[in-house]
Amino acid sequence: MDKWEMYMEIQQLLKKGFSKSKVADKLGVSRATVYRHLKRSPSEMAEWVESLQTRKKKLDPYKELILNWLREHPDLSAAQVEDWLMERYKEQLEVGESTVRAYVRELRVEYKIAKESSPRDYEAIPDSPMGEQVQVDFGHTKQKTSDNKEVKLNFIAFVLSNSRYKYKEWLDRPFTTQDVIQAHENAFQWFCGIPGELVYDQDSLIVVSENGGDLILTKEFQHYKQTRNLNLRVCRKADPESKGKIENVVGFIKYNFAKYRVFNNIDSWNEQGWEWLNRTGNRKIHNTTKKRPVEVFSLEKQHLRPVSGNINFLNNHENSITRSIHKDNTIRYLSNRYSLPLGTFHKHEMVSIKETKDRELLIYNSETGELLAKHQIPDGKGQLIKDRKHTRDRSKGIDTFIDTVAKRFEETETAYDYLDKLREKYPRYIRDQLQMILKETKQNNEQLLTAALSECIKRNLYSATDFSDIILYLKRQRQVHDTTNDKAETVSPLNSISGWIIETEAQKRNVDAYTVLLEEGDQS
Template identity: 25%
Template sequence: MIQDKMINEIQELKLSGYTLKETCDVLRSRRTKVPTQKTISKYYSMDTTPDDNHVKVKKPMAFDVEPFSSAIAEIVSLNPKCCMSSVYDVLLANYVDTGEFNALPGNEQTLRNYIHHLRDIGKIVERPESRRTYDVMDVPPPGEKAQIDFGQLKCDDGLTVHFICIVLWHSRLLGVYAQDHKFNSEESCRAIHRFSSKCGGRVKTLVIDQDSVFVSEEIYGEVFETTMFKSFLEEQEMGIWVCTKADPESKGCVENAVKYVKSNFFSARRFSCIDDVLRALPAWTDRANSRIHQGTYQVPKEVFERVEKTSLRPLLPSVFEAAPLFLTNAPVNSQPYMLYKSVKYSVPWDMCYAQVCYRVIGDKLHIYDDKRRYVCTHDVCQVKGSFKRLEEHRREKASDWLDTAERMREKWNCVDFQHFINGFKKENPDRHLGKQLAAVERLLNERNPSRHLVAQVMSACCRDLRYKYTQFKAVFELYGEHVGGVADSGMNAVDVDVRGMDLYQKAFDERCAS
């Protein structure tokens, strides 16, 4: 059955001067399903459009009765994106399950057609959708910006591939690097430097999302980079431009790059290990850069070679090079430092009597351990004979006194014990504190006094501010002699005449008899 809209369109084409054959051709070009030429000729030959063309064949709609009509309109108006099957189920629950009706007047398809009819006549009020509008970002000059984003995809056999996409914004040249675990700051910096080395130069600005590998915190536009990423930016003399959250206008083309990698590379391939991904990815990236980009209708590789390559800044050496580093060996003896051009540079204390490696890039000296793992970085000093030491390489203060204090606490703890320990800690240098407390512990262990005596001695030391071993010993001997003198005088006292109980019993009996 031809729709009224089609009849109106045939009449409009006729009034515009189209012949019958031209009208048929236009309708076929506009639609995939058109009436036969006989039907088109019928309505083309009419002088005007009939008022109601379907009045004789129109069937009454099953759901166009109360209470179904108003209920359907209300349900669909309140839930614009609901499924038709869900509406049908609600009608079953409200009218059939409750016993009000034996069955609904139609099936799901009948309900679907009726809802379309209600929308056409305007009985269902469509709520205006809140859609965001944004403009197309201007393409930056060549060599200005590169965008970076991360993606991940679960493959067969439990393999999850994590990859980073880097896109030169002007030419849309794409670089993709993958691994079997999430990228950290160091691995991300290595991937960026690897892409820069492949392109033969550096861009001025990196456009990044607020990923934790790059940005540790963002407060009202104030960006705090991670330590590793900040050192990379300073080393390569690059700036950053951080995208706003949930803002497609600021993300640009990189979001499409992640989707493109997932759909074009991963969707038709099956990978069981990360090695298969690493073998196939470089060749696919070259092929992708050789195809026409659907956003610019140009070949990224050709645009890069013709325009952008010459605009990139020259490469700088980096500690984040993916290739094996060329390191120089240097010995570390009993003192925690290595020698470079007559200047001593500190290393951690646990690297004494070991072999270290170093590499100089610009005015930075980067030190590695014997397994080529990064240790620290110094500023190169031009003054020969000087010594450069980092704060974290200073010897830690002696802590052996803590063990001594805890042993004493378990055996001689008292009210003034902590006061006594704090006084020793304040009055004795750190390098002698352990020796002083150890001597006090030995004295107490040798004499083995009572806890009451030790408490008296410590209380006297705290009262008179005596926090040296010799002072503690003098106080201890003084109190020890006093206690010993009292004990001796008691031993030399006159013996008391001791009488038995029978004597007292005899006296008691005599008193009672009298």
């Protein structure tokens, strides 16, 4: 309903006897709107409506830009439109929130751009006294890059409960406990002091467990808590209302600052974030307090405990992300599995990991800092990244087995050379080969074994089967010599292939088999 139609409807309802309050209720407008319309005569109202059609509005020069934003992102809020305008035209544009809100609303109606929304409910919590409390939480977003790729960004946010004064810090990788501690130091510098209480969710970088109210902190954060003399409180599970202020801040950061913003690099992203805090996050009038956080903060910071000195943190294994070791001696990181040396699962429950700038994953012993493994991080997901050194060392058992077999020969060194070549020829069946030779060493004397070994090397026969055949041949030769008592060298038959080969007899078929074959040939 346009303004002239509303004016005429108000006049008609009043003539029917409705009160001004009832007219406002029926039309869904405020009583102030009804009173404002009634101050004008029909001619004055007509002139005013006509003037609205031709009057130039303050945001008209930016109309096409705002329209493009709304068409590309239908769920864009008027508050975010205002922030984007201030970011681009801060020096030349002075405009109020209500002006932007009304202008965006009119554009939506005129160009039929419906607003998509997904509201979230929060419970009201009484404000804490000045300087008493800061609430802390984590969040993440997925942003488009300048080359239209997608990157996941993580942030930590802080808000002073009384003034709603905010601080945030971003990383393009997962936070470590060291990062969290450093972010606290930066936040305390931003706030110019430390509040009386810090409220957290049950995050694994800070809290190991909440044992009936007794907090068990991670080792490094416990040390930091004692160093800074911090008073911590952790929210109970499934109780977001107790930190509703920071929940709102996380949503504000996601949907006002980050949404549809293009990511270039983490340094410029953080710079833009701090500018946004000064321009919008801490300067915009808060919907609940109806005050600007920056103005209230000027009073609240006087109630904060001063920050004494700076704390330096070493970039060591104790401040890394931790991961559980699975029974197959792997850990999981960014949807991939990474191998560890065999036996690590039985020695340790957890390991520390750290990602380097060169996309390498370093895995440490959480207690000693010993480097257990190093892997290159791949681009894909669902992969097993395995170091060959982490496979079972199958050579140790074979080496011991070779020692056992070689020591059964008089010429041990010669036996080692022979067995090593056997290993090269039959790498997959070396154990079977060694078992066959070991069996021969147990059944024959050293003299016969030495002769067989020498004959195999001489004739280049590297096989346990050949070794057994040579022993059998030598035994037969000795039996012939013992029978004839003739030490003269036996003359080999002319048709024999070699004197050392065991005599074999070809398989003989029955004549009937050949007859059957011939008959089948004639039939075909």
